[in-house]
């Protein structure tokens with residue numbers, strides 16, 4: 001059974017590579033190919049089996065684009081709900097995508113943060129790649145993490161792709177976003193809402209728009225006279 005799974009995964013990944021070959025310009029394909037061949041190295045076979053070639057290609061290429069903007073010594077994170085028309089692939093889950101210099105405990109730290117939010121983890125990938133960049137930061141060559149550093153001009157980068165319970169469902173939004181007529185197409189920044197309030201479904205803190213049907217919550221402020229009476233009571 002194990003051999004059949006390995007055979008299946010190898011076949012699937014070679015289909016992903018062929019899918020890329022006919023879509024990417026030849027020079028880009030040559031750089032991306034090793035990335036596509038190893039992106040799913042330790043993926044769960046059943047998880048891969050449940051996805052289309054187009055979605056496997058789309059998810060890997062989305063991460064590749066995030067890595068293009070990564071500056072070594074920093075980190076790059078993207079949290080999004082993949083929509084075919086917008087991201088080139090689809091998933092029913094929310095994706096947490098990270099590119100970071102390779103270091104210990106990265107995966108554990110992200111897993112703990114997701115646990116703290118009470119979100120279930122549906123899929124996890126964390127390949128490591130050796131990356132050579134040009135002067136402008138563009139990726140010029142990539143190889144699997146175990147490859148020799150060779151000329152010493154490369155860096156090891158950790159790629160984390162987690163899929164968790166879908167966040168930002170319009171029906172779950174609170175406050176202004178929950179009442180907003182644009183919530184299906186906007187929904188605000190869930191990352192910013194979570195960072196400022198600890199609740200990923202709270203209203204977008206930086207939006208100046210007041211939805212047409214929004215009724216602000218009534219805040220009870222006790223007058224000085226009332227407080228005085230209460231204190232004396």
Ligand code: SF4
Pocket residue numbers: 176177178180181182183186187188189204207208209211
């Ligand atoms: S309130 Fe603002 S951020 Fe929230 S859904 Fe409406 S337009 Fe978007």
